Amino acid sequence: MIETVLFYILAAALIGFGLMVITRTNPIASAMAMVGAFAGLAGLYAMLNARFLSIIQILVYAGGIMVLVIFVIMLLNLEPEDLQRMRAKGFVVLLALIGVGAAIVSPMLFCVIPNKDWANGSVSPEFGSMASVGAKMFADHLFPFEILSLVLLTAVVGALVLAKRKL
Amino acid sequence: MNSIPLVHFLYLAAMLFGVGVFGVLARKNAISVLMGIELMLNAVNINFLAFARYWNWNSLTGPVFVVFVITIAAAEAAVALAIIISIYRHLRTANVDDAHYLRG
Numbered sequence: 001m002i003e004t005v006l007f008y009i010l011a012a013a014l015i016g017f018g019l020m021v022i023t024r025t026n027p028i029a030s031a032m033a034m035v036g037a038f039a040g041l042a043g044l045y046a047m048l049n050a051r052f053l054s055i056i057q058i059l060v061y062a063g064g065i066m067v068l069v070i071f072v073i074m075l076l077n078l079e080p081e082d083l084q085r086m087r088a089k090g091f092v093v094l095l096a097l098i099g100v101g102a103a104i105v106s107p108m109l110f111c112v113i114p115n116k117d118w119a120n121g122s123v124s125p126e127f128g129s130m131a132s133v134g135a136k137m138f139a140d141h142l143f144p145f146e147i148l149s150l151v152l153l154t155a156v157v158g159a160l161v162l163a164k165r166k167l
Numbered sequence: 168m169n170s171i172p173l174v175h176f177l178y179l180a181a182m183l184f185g186v187g188v189f190g191v192l193a194r195k196n197a198i199s200v201l202m203g204i205e206l207m208l209n210a211v212n213i214n215f216l217a218f219a220r221y222w223n224w225n226s227l228t229g230p231v232f233v234v235f236v237i238t239i240a241a242a243e244a245a246v247a248l249a250i251i252i253s254i255y256r257h258l259r260t261a262n263v264d265d266a267h268y269l270r271g
Contacts, residue, residue, distance in 0.1 A: 004171055011175075014183060021199075021203070022189055022199065022202075022203060027196055044213060050230050056234065076255050078198070094192055133227055136227040152238065155246050159245045162250055162252075163252045
């Protein structure tokens with residue numbers, strides 16, 4: 001019961017913060033709403049037994065990516081865009097498209113997902129812990145992990161080349 | 168935990184993804200567009216974790232893949248912000264409508 005209430009509170013906070021991200025005209029206000037959305041996401045991850053990932057979400061997203069974004073917002077000294085100049089026509093078309101898409105996809109979700117007996121699916125206490133995720137990553141997914149380090153290196157070099165005034 | 172149906176997580180993720188798409192297509196500020204993309208990536212992560220928890224609950228592939236997605240998102244944010252700084256340096260604006268030199 002309490003989990004259901006918590007889920008809906010977190011979901012409402014997440015969608016509310018998400019809407020704030022895309023409706024605030026001030027970029028700093030958007031970034032702050034984004035931090036709130038990441039906190040809600042971390043709570044949802046913890047509800048899904050993914051403890052390690054909920055901490056990683058706060059550390060990497062709220063602590064790393066959003067700090068970078070806020071740095072760039074302050075560096076660029078952007079003035080708030082006025083909402084009147086947003087693409088109102090595109091808005092209406094897009095809302096209609098999303099509505100139609102959701103109406104088509106949602107019954108398919110109910111058909112495709114087999115009615116598995118969730119209640120018996122008890123998860124081991126080790127499910128989302130750092131040790132179990134790490135063991136899985138380094139045992140079965142070692143090669144993608146190594147490729148990922150190459151991706152990060154490329155991104156670092158690429159960002160430097162793009163942002164530096166003179167090489 | 169089992170009181171919440173899987174479909175509710177899927178609906179939540181779909182709504183968040185919709186919000187992200189909306190932000191990407193409606194905002195003019197390049198940094199807000201980037202934040203919309205981050206919202207979409209996080210919606211995908213909710214789906215990964217929900218299916219890992221509900222459907223295939225002895226496999227940890229879902230959480231591992233979410234770690235990969237977060238890493239890619241960080242790399243993407245760094246490169247995108249570098250591009251935005253570069254555009255701002257040339258055009259003195261971060262409006263995505265003004266950066267149309269590649270449109271041909």
